[in-house]
Amino acid sequence: MPAAQRRFLGKAIQLAAGVLAMYNASTVDETDRQDIAASLGGDEAAFARLIRRYEPAVAALAWRFTRDGAAHEELVQDVFVEVYFSLDGYRGDAPLEHWLRRIATRVGYRFWKRRSREARQAPLADLDPPAAPGETDPAAAGAAVHALLSHLAPPERLVLTLMYFDDCSVNEIAKSMGWTRAMVKMRAYRARRRLKAIAQREHLLERLGWTG
Amino acid sequence: MDGLEAMENLVRRARLEQPPATDVAAAAIGRIRAGAGRPTVRILPLSLLAAAAAVAAVVVLALAVQAWTAPADPQTALFPTVEVAAL
16 A cells, blocks of 8 residues: 555544544433433432532532632532523533533633622732642642632633633633633733732742742 | 742642532522522513514505505606607
8 A cells, every 4th residue: 555545544544533532522421411301301309410410520610719618609509500591502512511611610700700899809918838839738829829810800810710720721711701712812911911910019939938 | 930930830739629518409409499590581671672673664664665556666756858848
């Protein structure tokens, strides 16, 4: 077989494998499918099963939006209430968790927008773990990141949160929020620039004991 | 290390944090049962808009019918019978 044909065949096989992988990745779990159908039929127990299955993932995402225990619990509830009323719009072309995460992100973003009108910024006073970068307590680090990001406007804060914590790409954020790619890039750029200024103004490195 | 690098280091540590566990199934279903969070559609503004659109449509239709049933092409008024007089 000539080299060109072999290369073409190799590419075709790679492409087919990619398509197959995408198909498998987007297949909805059978248990989810059954519970969604039952929930749409009004079966509360089925919806409760869905909630329990995905609550840890949603709660982890909601924790990026608020670190207040009561507000966090309410935010997780808000997500599942919105999921229930949007369930008939779920087409099943992506795993349920992806769809839930998208809803949770939007609910969290709305929460930030409401809170930003009340001008709530977390205090930076509790940035006190003078440890080496690799030894900082994760909860203290989480609180510090939350406090720093709370000084940004909600759109910029969202872009950085999704990029930093969920490794989301520009495309994914754009698709999730209905923004253009250029808008996401611009917000990320502005957010980083502002964050750098805030870190300098608040003497972040000194507070963390990471200077020198 | 600058402020952004410090931030990225903090994020790497923060990603290891375990968020608090929640149990919202009963409360969420209670809210769903109560109808909270159901998207509501406000009828009055939509009704007013529909009524205004209907009135405008009727006016346009009346004018169109009138023009359609006119005995002659209204444009003929633009061409007076000068040529005939000249003959």
